[in-house]
Amino acid sequence: MFTNTQQFAHDETSRKLLVSEHLFTLGFKREQDVVNVDGEGLKYCWAGSLSCLKGLLVIRISISDWNFICLPDVYIEPLNATWLTSLFPLPHIHPCTISVHGVEHYSLCYSLADANELPRSNPQKIINWVLNQAASIINHLSTNEKFRQLELLREIEPIWDSFYCYQAMRALITGNTLIESLHLTVRIENVPDKFIDIAPCHWICHDAQSGQTKEVKTETILVRVHSKKIPSLTWLFKTIGESQAQPYNRPTFEQFLKWLREWDKAAHYSLFQYIQAHWDQIQLRTLIFVCLRVDQALLPAIFFLPSSTSDGTVKAAKKDKYNEITMLIGQSINLNPNFVYSRNLTNMNMNNLSGLHIAIVGCGAIGGYLAGNIARLGAGTGDGALWLIDPDILGSHNIGRHFLGKNYIQKYKSEALKIELEQQLVGLNITAITGSVFSTYFPRLQEKLPKFDLIIDASGKMELSEALTEQWHKWLDQRPTMLHVWIQGNGECVQGLLVKHDTGMACRSCIRRSGFYNSEATLSPLGSNHETKHAFLACHDFTPYIVSASTSAASLATDMVMDWINSTPSPHYRTRYVERWHGHRVESQDVPTSINCPYCQLHSRAN
Ligand SMILES: [Zn+2]
Ligand SMILES: [Zn+2]
Known part of the structure; x- marks a missing residue:
């Protein structure tokens, strides 16, 4: 798709020059006013279009490391790309965004950083490779339903993680209303094969008083999901995204349960039954700690019971009022022996x-x-x-x-x-x-x-x-x-x-x-x-x-x-x-x- 020119660069200045020239010939334009999540401007960013099987996609390429130890970043502009965005969320496309003229972009993971040796002396070749990889992954995702499902299962943990980052980013943008979401990590040491199990787990949380993180040990509901067909996560993605306008617009337990039911009826049933049967204890705690496990992936979440009204008086949370229970996504540290001791043998039979x-x-x-x-x-x-x-x-x-x-x-x-x-x-x-x-x-x-x-x-x-x-x-x-x-x-x-x-x-x-x-x-x-x-x-x-x-x-x-x-x-x-x-x-x-x-x-x- 893209051809190579034979010019070699042996220092940063010549690499910058060659990349600029090359991107220009490919129709890309240098952009100055692009900011990332932390509000920093991206110094070397180019906008252009990527030709894919289903249509043209506007993308941004940003290079922050001219030694190419870190790969260039590729961002997708969602405007005029409904053929792609209607499939969101997709594996390898993450909602941790940059903003260009107020439009949020999605980052594309087009290659594993360690999987390739890049020809540093030929930066044009690197750019061609990046564009080819990006087009290839987008073509696979947009045309191959089976690939999409498989990748979603394989990548569900990094996707959950990217939602977690997205949620934390929202907390930063909207002030401290979601500040507790900045740190919410659970350490899981043993996940049984049973559908449901209650185990004390260590959660690393943000402590509002000290502003530091603290570790608490608390009962966690571990739910094993056997079905490998993960239903769409759009509801989660959207609600977190909308929380900028309304800080309290978090995903709810009701939405979560509905999603789980669509995914795996048995897993949903065991969680639902447990909550119903233990409601009296749960409502005293005001928090429900849950962690789903599918394959080796862990998907933790914390649910907040509405414990007080706007005038500050405490009221009991109502059973079955699951739409009043709000959700925060957590992150996991997987210390399950099965995971720890098999990871390095993966695909080696x-x-x-x-x-x-x-x-x-x-x-x-x-x-x-x-x-x-x-x-x-x-x-x-x-x-x-x-x-x-x-x-x-x-x-x-x-x-x-x-x-x-x-x-x-x-x-x-x-x-x-x-x-x-x-x-x-x-x-x-x-x-x-x-x-x-x-x-x-x-x-x-x-x-x-x-x-x-x-x-x-x-x-x-x-x-x-x-x-x-x-x-x-x-x-x-x-x-x-x-x-x-x-x-x-x-x-x-x-x-x-x-x-x-x-x-x-x-x-x-x-x-x-x-x-x-x-x-x-x-x-x-x-x-x-x-x-x-x-x-x-x-x-x-x-x-x-x-x-x-x-x-x-x-x-x-x-x-x-x-x-x-x-x-x-x-x-x-x-x-x-x-x-x-x-x-x-x-x-x-x-x-x-x-x-x-x-x-x-x-x-x-x-x-
Ligand atoms: Zn990926
Ligand atoms: Zn002998």
Whole structure:
């Protein structure tokens, strides 16, 4: 649609010049008196028309960042565009407006900011791309009903959010009559699948007295909406828009209920029934806190009961007078585990670690970061459990390469890690064992461990790994998958070994046996002549390596856990080197059980 000219710009002045010339040739005119919501003039703004399938659209392009780190803004003028505005509200077209000669414009979200690399040295190309994208999204929205519905569902939370901003903007324009709408955020930690649930939730509100925000914990009605066909939100959009002329013209509970009924009869029925049945308590509170959930999206709202008349006398709110109950839109912070732990796997067809029983043996330099990683992938959530096992106490000498910091010095590493993770994340079921994995002092340990899905040995101590292997071979009917992870030498490489029952793959002792056999040189990652540097501190020595070795080992183990749960465990024996290592290397590979392994051979004889 738009062609490129081959001129290159290497500084801001030339970019401005090229863009101005280019927009001029496309029929755009520079405009000076355009103001945004905050009343600021937009310095670089051009008006022109965009040719779309359903007609011409007057748009404004505004560039505020000439480094193009932020994309140019595109605004739609609603006059003479009923073919588009009659479909409002639409996904990607937001009511946070700019005003040109008193006409409010809508901002168009035509691309995700991070989705494209723009050719900065060729600003004409950027402008062409912006215009093509804008036309394409408008054509899709105006001609494809199915696309519109799908995008509305996908974008309902940002749309609700844009209404929230719009409402706050109205509050600013109309004075303080709607000032409480400036901050109205709910933090939701758990949304059950039931149609309706009452839970205490934290709301962050504007405090009229101090002018600051305050946090209140209050009963909130959580309503699950199953239908995915969201009805038009025009009523909401219009009422907020009109509130400029009449500050008290807010949307009502009646309108909200009507909309919900159109959307999902069952959800509407459960909310309606609840309000009716609990009216006596509700009217005492004078506020109703509601949050709808559709898919992963949360749509909060607060309803105000009319508690006083114009002369100041208090009157009881009448049941069924739902048109007297007014509504403010809220914003949400979604801490629902389902959302938090799945978001980064969206569209990757990957399972997360929710629902599994996982134990980490060793909460040191590797285990700490690893626990942080797998907890972020859902370990210890749902019906699952995450056990952290380590008898050690954190010292000041640890924190230079540990997940935990100075606040936890002189605390058990396992307990400190549990506290830290529970502070950072949501919905975790973590047990800290402040003893050895072989301890009989924790009776549940020896009884439960064999029934786990996965045991991760992050101890980095060969003796412990082998003792664990010995133990593992003794669990005859049930054996969890084992993952060993360790750092070689002074961090020249990190290694991981996944051991699954009855796969014929090597165990930790097959790879490196202790005692009466020599290790197989071919599997030794740094060759037989490599000498590891040690350091001595008081009465114990330690192996120096830097924190990147801990995080690298934790990353390797995280990848191996995710590959295991997503049925691609191979290669079972993996090695990652640092770039400075030029010596002997082993490839990541699947290693079969060794005929020299005392444990594997003992076990095969027993069968
Ligand atoms: Zn969008
Ligand atoms: Zn073995």
